[in-house]
Structures are given as C-alpha cells and as structure tokens.
Amino acid sequence: xxxxxxxxxxxxxxxxxxxxxxxxxxxxxxxxxxxxxxxxxxxxxxxxxxxxxxxxxxxxxxxxxxxxxxxxxxxxxxxxxxxxxxxxxxxxxxxxxxxxxxxxxxxxxxxxxxxxxxxxxxxxxxxxxxxxxxxxxxxxxxxxxxxxxxxxxxxxxxxxxxxxxxxxxxxxxxxxxxxxx
Numbered sequence: 295x296x297x298x299x300x301x302x303x304x305x306x307x308x309x310x311x312x313x314x315x316x317x318x319x320x321x322x323x324x325x326x327x328x329x330x331x332x333x334x335x336x337x338x339x340x341x342x343x344x345x346x347x348x349x350x351x352x353x354x355x356x357x358x359x360x361x362x363x364x365x366x367x368x369x370x371x372x373x374x375x376x377x378x379x380x381x382x383x384x385x386x387x388x389x390x391x392x393x394x395x396x397x398x399x400x401x402x403x404x405x406x407x408x409x410x411x412x413x414x415x416x417x418x419x420x421x422x423x424x425x426x427x428x429x430x431x432x433x434x435x436x437x438x439x440x441x442x443x444x445x446x447x448x449x450x451x452x453x454x455x456x457x458x459x460x461x462x463x464x465x466x467x468x469x470x471x472x473x474x475x
Contacts, residue, residue, distance in 0.1 A: 299324040299361050304393065306402045314361050318399040326394075327371035327404045328359030329386050330450065333411040337424035340433070343440070344420045349398070352420070355440045356430055356447065357405070368404030376408065381415045384408065390453050397441040405450060427451065 297314040302323045317324040331339035338356050345351045358379050362371040369388045377383045386406035394403040414422045425433065431451075434444050 325362035328357035341419040372406035
C-alpha cells in the first residue's frame with residue numbers, strides 16, 4: 295500500500311482514510327500542502343523538477359510540497375515537505391487554503407510561506423533561481439510550469455497583494471532540456 299491520506303469533502307472535512315494513489319485515480323478530494331520560499335528581497339524560489347520523477351518531470355514550479363498525511367495539519371505537512379525536498383528544517387507560516395480542481399485530481403491546496411533564503415538539495419531539483427513576483431509571472435506564461443502552479447500564483451498574489459506591474463519581455467528561466475527519443 296502507498297501513502298495514506300485523508301479523503302475530504304467540499305468543506306475540507308475528513309470523510310475517511312485512503313491510499314493517495316487511489317484518491318488520485320478516483321478523483322477523490324484530499325489535501326496537499328505547499329510552501330513558497332522567499333528571500334529578504336521578496337524574490338521567490340523557482341525550481342525545475344528532475345527528469346526522473348513520475349509527475350511533471352522537467353517542469354518548473356515555484357512551490358515545494360506534497361500530500362498532507364493522516365492526522366497532519368497543513369503547516370506541519372508544509373514543514374515536513376520542506377525538510378524532505380530541500381533539507382530545510384524550520385516551521386512555515388500558513389497563508390491560506392483553497393479547493394484546487396487539479397489537472398491530475400482535485401485537492402485542497404494549503405499554501406504556507408518561508409521568509410528566508412534556502413539552498414535546494416541538488417538531488418531534489420534540477421535547477422533553481424530566485425525571481426521577483428513580476429519575473430515569475432512572466433516566466434509562467436513563457437515556460438513549462440507544473441499545471442496547477444499558475445492558478446496558485448494568481449491566488450497567492452490576490453491574497454498576498456504582491457507586485458503585479460507590467461510583464462518583462464522574455465522568460466528569465468533556461469529552456470527545458472530536450473529529451474532524446
């Protein structure tokens with residue numbers, strides 16, 4: 295059996311415990327916790343997922359996260375995922391949650407923030423950089439991002455009132471490497 299998660303309803307109330315793979319296959323609501331990492335200048339960590347991962351290989355993301363475990367809170371899960379994926383052991387500050395319809399499956403997305411620079415683990419990310427919110431917004435429309443990342447960013451800017459400003463020209467991200475067939 296795989297990772298166990300709480301199946302939840304449209305109001306984010308627990309209705310049972312299920313295997314995460316089954317929740318995704320059956321499109322049952324469950325919980326995901328993510329963290330946005332910001333440096334003291336307000337720039338946001340952006341990373342490219344490794345090519346060997348099962349979901350969204352080689353795509354860019356601005357969030358670090360994963361499934362909320364059984365009995366776990368969004369903030370606790372966000373901190374655990376930050377430790378697992380970046381090797382950073384510190385609490386995060388919870389911002390908000392929303393019902394994300396998701397490309398693979400619907401889920402409740404909890405978003406937390408860490409206001410300090412981090413150094414990503416090279417085994418977990420293929421590339422990373424720190425972008426301003428305006429640079430990140432422009433890059434999302436130029437580059438292959440994890441599909442749900444754009445909606446999360448729009449909600450984050452709405453909740454956080456981040457700078458919007460005009461979009462700079464061209465992406466600040468390197469092109470995704472081409473795969474040989």
